[in-house]
Amino acid sequence: MGTTLMTGASRGLGREAAEHLLRHHPDRHLLVFNRRPGLAAELIERTGNPNVTEVVCDLASFADIRRAAAEVDRPLDGFLGNAGLQMATTRKLTADGHEMTFGVNVLAYHLLLTLLRPRFTNPARIVVVASDVHDRDLNTLGLIPPPRWDDPRELVKPAEGTGRAGRRAYATSKLGVIYLVHALRRRLPEGIDVYSYNPGLVPGTELARDAGRVGRAAFRAVGKALVALPFATTPAEAGRLLAETMTGPRPGDSGSYISRGEVIPSSSESYDERREEELWAAADELCGLPSAGTPPTGTPSPGVTSTPRRSA
Template structure:
């Protein structure tokens, strides 16, 4: 019996994906990382499958990620990184002083996956959920500004910026996810595959929960209209497809970008080995990782 570990299983497409995994792969153990206790019991009750456990983990704290990773005591043949957030501003920070969006969407996965690497079996599959907004050419109907990549140390620094810059930070973090996947592919052994995954526009999620009462209401209203269009999908459909990509036949070469279950090229900007390696080095520094994979005191973002 194998084990798939997962973040972001409490709501939205992640909850749908987790329940699909438990219903359709009852012999595969699901280990969920979650900030609050009780999610494993909820999933067991909703699916009738108690082959699920949990580790408490706050992805906005490097210390908590280290503690959670140390509690994983079983081999892993899968990792599904679905947790992510979009902040209304760029001035909020993690427990380590990192800009919140970049800290959770990029650095948390860098640290967690590096700590879990000794646990991965061969073969194993790692998927990190990204977004098509990583592509400057993507038409998000003006809702999400295009990414603006710069020195990762600058991206990690909290700064003044309202709603538009908060949304731009989200797009930029999703470009960072693709860079992270490309860099990780070069470091994983053959047989351990890593992918970035774009679920498409999924309006019926709580991604806008930091937007305030009026912003959330507007997003829900727009979302109800968007799900009727080909450009969008519902959380249940997106979650089901994500789960099937996790458990189905090998989707493509390691490092590939998967959009709605299909391997396609990511943006032209996302193929930049210099940026990828710079991000990896800075992430090691900020997360407190050494070249041999051991940990040291992380550097607090200025």
């Protein structure tokens, strides 16, 4: 029986993906990392599939990530990193003193995947959820400012700012996810594939739950209007596509960017080996990991010479 470890399975498209996996692949085991206990029991009750266990883990704490990773006692042939957050400001901090959005959306995955790497079988598939808002040319109707990359040691510093700064930090963190995936690809052996995944516009995922009562109401109102647009996806459909990316045929070359089930090039800015390696080295330092050095270069990143990119 194969095992997939999943984060972000408690609500929204992640909950839909988890239930789809359990209903359509009853012979697989799902191990969920969740901030509060009880998710495994909920999933078992909802799907009737008992092949679910959980480890309590707060991704905003390096100590908790280390403890949770140490509790994983089975081989993994799948990893689905869906947990992520968008904060109302850039002032909130993780337990380790880093800006919350970058700390959870980028650093937590760097640390978790590094600690879990010995647990992955060969073959295995790793999928980390990114977003098309990483692309500064994407038209977000003014809701999400474009990313603004900087030295990662600066990006983890809290700053004064409005909700716009918090939303920009989210876009920047999703660009960081793609950089991490590209850097990890160069470090994984053949047979262990890693992908970044864009679910597209999915209204109703409670991504803005930190925005306060007025902000949440505004996002819900906008979401109701956006859900009718042709490029919007329901949580159920987005969850299905995400689950099938984990369990279906090999999507494409390791390191690829998958948008709503289709491999496409990500933004031109997201292919930058210098930034990727600088982020990797900084993340090692910030997470308290020993540096493993720089892998061989010269292999083009997937998507660089692909067909013209299409926004989701």
